[in-house]
Amino acid sequence: MGSKILGRPENSRFLPVNSKEMKGRGWESCDFIFISGDAYVDHPSFAVALVSRYLEAQGFRVGVIPQPDWKTPESYTVLGRPRLGFLVGPGAMDSMMAHYTAARKPRSEDAYSPGGKAGFRPDRATLKYVECIRAAYKDIPVIIGGIEASLRRFAHYDYWSDTVRRSILLDSKADILVYGMGERPILEIARRLQKGEPVSTIRDVRGTCVRSHGQPPEIAACVRLPDYEAVKGADPGSLRAYAEHFMLQKLQGDPQTAKPLAEKSDGDRWVIQNPPAFPLIAPELDSIYELPYQRRAHPMYDAAGGIPGLKEVQFSLVSSRGCFGGCSFCAITSHQGRAISSRSRESLVREAETLARHRDFKGYIHDVGGPTANFYRAPCKRQAKGGFCPEKECLYPKPCPQLKADHRPYIETLTALRNIDTVKKVFIRSGIRFDYLELDTQSGQEFLETLCKYHVSGQLKVAPEHITPGVLAAMGKGKAETYEKFREDYAETNRRLGLKQYLIPYFISSHPGSSLADAVELALFMKKSHFVPDQVQDFYPSPGTLSTVMYHTGLDPRTMESISVPRGEREKRLQRALLQFNHAEQKALVLEALRMAGREDLIGNGAECLVRK
Structure with a gap:
C-alpha cells in the first residue's frame, strides 16, 4: 500500500495505537483508551472506530489498543494511563462465537484478525481484558460494551459451558456496562467523568447497567427479575423462572415506556439496568457516519495481508x-x-x-x-x-x-x-x-x-429459514406461502426484464421445534424447488435470544408451553444431512434419518425419493 490515504499522511490519520503515534499528535496522554478484541479497522462498521471517532469529534483524546496480549498486563500500558478511563469491546462478535462453531469445535480462521488467523483474542474476551486492565491500573474506571456485554448483561445461558452464568458486569468487575448502541451513554459518561464525577456515582445513565453490593437504593423504582439463584439450575422450576426472566427483559425494551430492571445475584450483589437509550435521529446518525474514517485497516497489518472482515464492508x-x-x-x-x-x-x-x-x-x-x-x-x-x-x-x-x-x-x-x-x-x-x-x-x-x-x-440471498408451520412459529417467522409468493414474483420479474438471476435461500437446521419429520419436509421442499445448499448452518444458541431460551429450557417463553429441542450431536447431524440429501458423503446419514422418521417411502428410485437404496 502507498503512504497516503485521501491525500494525507497515513499513520497520522488513524487514532494512535502506540506512544510514538500518540506523541506525534502532541499528546502526553489519552482521555480514553479503547481495548478492542478486533484488529483496528478505521471504518464505521467497526465499533472501535465508530465509538472512538465519535468521542474524538466531541473533543476527547482517544487511543486504541487492538487485540492486546492477554497473557501480559504490560500490553495494556503501551499508551500509558488514560486520564478518564478504559473502554472495552470484545469485537464484532461474542468472543466465544468468534472462536467456536455450533458444534463447539475451534475455528481455524478469524475474519477480524490480521491475515484472518485465529488466536489473537482470548475466550471470554471482556472478562480477560478487564482483569488485565485491573492488574495494570487498579483504580481506573472501566466501561464495557459491545455485543458481548449487551447479550450477557444479566444471568444468561452459556452454550459453551452448558450453564447459566452470572451477569458479565459482576464477573468482570467493570464499573459500568453499556448495552445497545452506545454513543449516547458513552458520551454522557465521558462528560461526567470530565467534570470530575467519580465513576461510582454515575448510576443513572440510560443504556447502562451498574452493579451494587447490598440493597440498591434504586430498587423501589425497578421491575424485579427472578434472582440468579432461582434461574441457574436445571430443574423444572429454575427453567421456568429463566423463561420468565427473559420475558420480563423483553417487555421492558421500549425506550419510551421501559422501567429499570433489577436482578439479585449470589450473596448481596445486584445488577441494575437503566432504561434503554433513545435511538439516534437522522442528523445524529449522519454526523457520526460522516466522520473522517480512513476506511481501511491500520497500516501495521499490511505485512500480514490486512483484515479480511474489511473486504465486504469497506x-x-x-x-x-x-x-x-x-x-x-x-x-x-x-x-x-x-x-x-x-x-x-x-x-x-x-x-x-x-x-x-x-x-x-x-x-x-x-x-x-x-x-x-x-x-x-x-x-x-x-x-x-x-x-x-x-x-x-x-x-x-x-x-x-x-x-x-x-x-x-x-x-x-x-x-x-x-x-x-x-x-x-x-x-x-x-x-x-x-x-x-x-x-x-x-x-x-x-x-x-x-x-x-x-x-x-446474479444472486439474491434471502432467509426463509424453514418451511414447516411449527418451526416457523418457533422462529417468529410468517407462513411459508409468503416465501413461495416472493419466489414466484422474483422469477417473473427477472423473466420480464430478460435477466438470468437466481434466488439463494438460507435455512437453519436443528432449531428448537424442529423434528426429523420437519427436516424431511424441508428436504422435500428443496428437491421440489431444485435447490440444495452447499453449506448448512446448525442453530447456534447465542446468548440473549428467544431461541436460546427455548434451547435451554425446553419451553417457549411466549406461551410457557413445552417445545421439542434437538440436542444430541447425532440428531443434529441427521437433520443437517437431510438438508443436503443429494450430497454423496451424506447418504448414510440420510438413510438413517429417513428410517428413523418412518419415511422409507423416500428411499429408492421414485421421482419424489430423496436418496437411492
Missing part, C-alpha cells in the same frame, strides 16, 4: 439501524433495538462521494443497508418516535395493522446513489425481508424491479 454504506423483523434466533433486537433509525439521503450521497475519492474504490458500492436493507424507514408512528410495542411483534404471527410498508424512500435513495458519476454499480447484500416487500401494495413491485434491474449481482 465500500458499503450503513443506511439504518434496528430491526423489527422479530426473528427468535437473532440478537439484533437485544443490541440495536426494534425501532428503525435511518440516515438522510443527502448524507448517504455525501458519503458515497467520499468513497469515490478513495484510492482503492473501483466504482462499486457493495451494500446500502443495515440489519435488514429494506427496513429503511420507521413503519409506524410509534417507531417514528423511537419506540415500539414490547408486548407484540410487527410481522408475527401476522403483520400489525399499524405497519405501513413503503419502499419509496429507499428507492429514491438508491436512485440518487446510482446517479453519482463515479459509481458504476450499487449492490444490496445486507438482506431483504421478502414478507415486508410483499406487504407493500404501493411501491413493492417497483422496488422489486429496481432491485432486480440494478442491485443484484
